[in-house]
Amino acid sequence: MLTKRIIPCLDIKNGRTVKGVNFVNLIDAGDPVVLAKQYAELGADELVFLDISATLEGRKTMLEMVLKVAEQVNIPFTVGGGISSIADVDLLLKSGADKVSINSSAIKRPELVNELADKFGNQCVVVAIDAKQIDGEWIVHLAGGTIATKLNLFDWAKEVEKRGAGEILFTSMNNDGTKAGFANEALAKLSTELNIPIIASGGAGTVQHFIDTFKIGKSDAALAASVFHFGEIPILELKQELKENNIPVRL
Amino acid sequence: MKLVIIDYGAGNIKSIQFAFKRLGINAVLSNNIDEIKAADKIIFPGVGEASSAMKMLQESGLDKIIPTLKQPVLGICLGMQLMCNSSEEGTTKGLGIFNVNVKRFSNAVKVPQMGWNTISNLKSDLFTGIKEKEFMYLVHSFYAENCKESIAKTAYEIEYASALQKDNFYGVQFHPEKSGIEGEKILKNFLELKTNN
Numbered sequence: 001m002l003t004k005r006i007i008p009c010l011d012i013k014n015g016r017t018v019k020g021v022n023f024v025n026l027i028d029a030g031d032p033v034v035l036a037k038q039y040a041e042l043g044a045d046e047l048v049f050l051d052i053s054a055t056l057e058g059r060k061t062m063l064e065m066v067l068k069v070a071e072q073v074n075i076p077f078t079v080g081g082g083i084s085s086i087a088d089v090d091l092l093l094k095s096g097a098d099k100v101s102i103n104s105s106a107i108k109r110p111e112l113v114n115e116l117a118d119k120f121g122n123q124c125v126v127v128a129i130d131a132k133q134i135d136g137e138w139i140v141h142l143a144g145g146t147i148a149t150k151l152n153l154f155d156w157a158k159e160v161e162k163r164g165a166g167e168i169l170f171t172s173m174n175n176d177g178t179k180a181g182f183a184n185e186a187l188a189k190l191s192t193e194l195n196i197p198i199i200a201s202g203g204a205g206t207v208q209h210f211i212d213t214f215k216i217g218k219s220d221a222a223l224a225a226s227v228f229h230f231g232e233i234p235i236l237e238l239k240q241e242l243k244e245n246n247i248p249v250r251l
Numbered sequence: 252m253k254l255v256i257i258d259y260g261a262g263n264i265k266s267i268q269f270a271f272k273r274l275g276i277n278a279v280l281s282n283n284i285d286e287i288k289a290a291d292k293i294i295f296p297g298v299g300e301a302s303s304a305m306k307m308l309q310e311s312g313l314d315k316i317i318p319t320l321k322q323p324v325l326g327i328c329l330g331m332q333l334m335c336n337s338s339e340e341g342t343t344k345g346l347g348i349f350n351v352n353v354k355r356f357s358n359a360v361k362v363p364q365m366g367w368n369t370i371s372n373l374k375s376d377l378f379t380g381i382k383e384k385e386f387m388y389l390v391h392s393f394y395a396e397n398c399k400e401s402i403a404k405t406a407y408e409i410e411y412a413s414a415l416q417k418d419n420f421y422g423v424q425f426h427p428e429k430s431g432i433e434g435e436k437i438l439k440n441f442l443e444l445k446t447n448n
Contacts, residue, residue: 002368002407003386040431045367071269076388076429096265098390098429121299123363123390124263166363166390195358197365220361250367250386 003248004214005045005221006235007199008228010035012081013052015061033068039228040075043235045250047073048101048169048223051081063095070096078126080169084108089116093124101126101169104142107149107156110163117164126199127165129157131186132173138186145173153186154193161194168194169223171201179205179227184217191218199223207233207241214247252442254278255290257317257330259307264296267327270428274439284316291322291446297329301353301393302341304329318346323419323444325377331415331422332393340393349415349422351398360408363392368405368413370425375402375416377423379440385433387425389413394424 011018016030036047049069051062059082066079079092080101089100106113106127116125130145131138131153138153157168170190172183182200191198197220200213204224210233213219227233239249254271256264258280271278278294281287295317297304308314317324317334326334335345338353345353356362369384387405394411397404403414405424415422421441427434 002364002366005366070266071272074270074273074429074431074435076390076426093263094265096263096269098263098266123298123365123392167365195361196363197361221366 001248003045003250004219004242005199006043006210006239006249007046007048007221007223008039008044008235009048009050009201009223009225011050011052011225012062012065014055014058015065018052032065033072036069036073036077039235040073043239043251044075044228046075046221047077049077049079050101051079053082063091066092066095066097080126080128084112086115086119089120089124093120099124099126099167101128103128103130106160107140107142107151110159113160113163113165117166122164122166125165126167126169127157127160128169128171129153129160130171130173133183133186141173145171145176154189157190157194161196165196167197167199169199169201172203175203176201178203181205181209182213182217182219182222184213187213187217187219191220197221204233207238210238210242211245211247214242215245252276252292253290254292254294254442255281255287256294256296257287257313258282259304259311259313263298266426267294267296267428270435270438271442274435274442276442282311282313284312287313287316288320292442292444293320293322293324295324295326295330295334297327297331297333299329300341301329301332301338301343301345305333305343305345308333308346314346318348321419322446323421323441325441326420326422327428328391328424328426331424332395334415334420334422335395338393348420349395349398349400349417351395351400351412351415353393353395355393356408363390364407365390367430368407368425370403370405370413372404373402375414375421376444377402377414377416377421377437377440380436381433387413387423387427387430387434389425391424395422
């Protein structure tokens with residue numbers, strides 16, 4: 001049976017993880033390669049690296065990091081942040097990334113999704129969507145959630161599916177950072193209306209939140225950052241509890 | 252040990268090369284027919300779309316060479332699918348090494364299948380030391396039907412052949428290079444297969 005995936009997300013700036021990580025027995029918690037290896041050993045099913053470097057130099061460092069991760073880590077990983085062209089994706093895949101995640105650049109130019117799916121296959125195109133519920137409607141936001149668009153979450157998700165996205169990474173801005181649970185109602189709607197995998201993001205605080213997003217939110221995967229980085233929820237224990245709740249996981 | 256990864260322009264082969272590097276083997280990327288023929292072991296990778304990958308094989312003449320190879324050949328993902336009779340993807344005629352057709356999952360399930368699923372009914376030296384129902388990482392929309400040449404089965408919508416073998420030809424639908432320690436064991440087993448070159 002296909003299992004539900006647990007995905008730690010690492011924010012990368014100039015080749016280093018930011019937001020801090022607090023693993024025990026880790027000599028250099030800022031080194032994304034060391035962290036990625038640790039997560040792979042602890043049972044993570046995939047990893048996501050989000051490049052938040054604002055400079056060209058930072059982006060170059062990101063490519064070197066991708067190469068090192070691919071060299072040393074034996075589970076799949078996705079790279080996102082600042083990707084806006086076929087050339088960007090080509091370089092990342094050639095450096096060993098398995099998938100790329102695009103967000104704002106897809107909103108600015110939706111044809112990019114088609115171009116990437118045609119050239120590299122839809123399995124490596126993840127479309128990340130940040131959305132916020134305003135007066136009952138889920139509105140897609142741009143540029144890390146700072147700018148509201150006119151797009152409705154469900155319409156946009158269906159459009160990118162049609163254009164060739166292989167997966168949707170949905171972050172609820174209402175839930176992100178709250179540690180109060182994932183946006184399961186919207187996630188379940190996405191999962192029912194679309195026929196590609198949906199990754200839940202934003203709001204993870206407890207093990208129960210993961211159980212809920214798989215059972216109520218019908219999510220295919222769940223992504224989180226701080227609960228993993230600070231050891232609040234050890235991945236192995238999380239997966240054991242999911243299994244006890246009849247959610248299929250790789251253990 | 253000379254290991255060649257066939258480089259015909261399809262997909263991400265860096266991860267396969269790195270996986271062998273972790274096993275201490277330097278895999279050479281090549282599309283040179285003489286170099287491929289002279290190798291001890293051959294990896295036939297592939298990510299992307301079947302008809303365009305097949306076209307690239309035809310342009311380099313590799314479509315004629317691959318079925319004649321005598322040493323162990325391991326097709327991975329699309330590589331395995333191209334070794335079958337045909338694929339529904341782009342109505343592509345395959346290399347015909349495995350006597351089976353490749354079909355698309357229906358929309359009763361999410362397509363692509365993406366993530367970790369189990370392999371069982373293991374029947375090959377390729378799986379020495381791998382337990383039944385071990386997890387492997389898969390990303391695919393098309394699958395080979397169950398058949399005589401199946402050496403592993405996986406269930407998603409239906410039970411299908413997630414690995415195939417005929418003589419010196421092996422194919423796996425999953426990505427051993429991305430399937431953790433157990434995946435690495437399969438690559439190691441492949442390296443240890445007897446060579447009839």
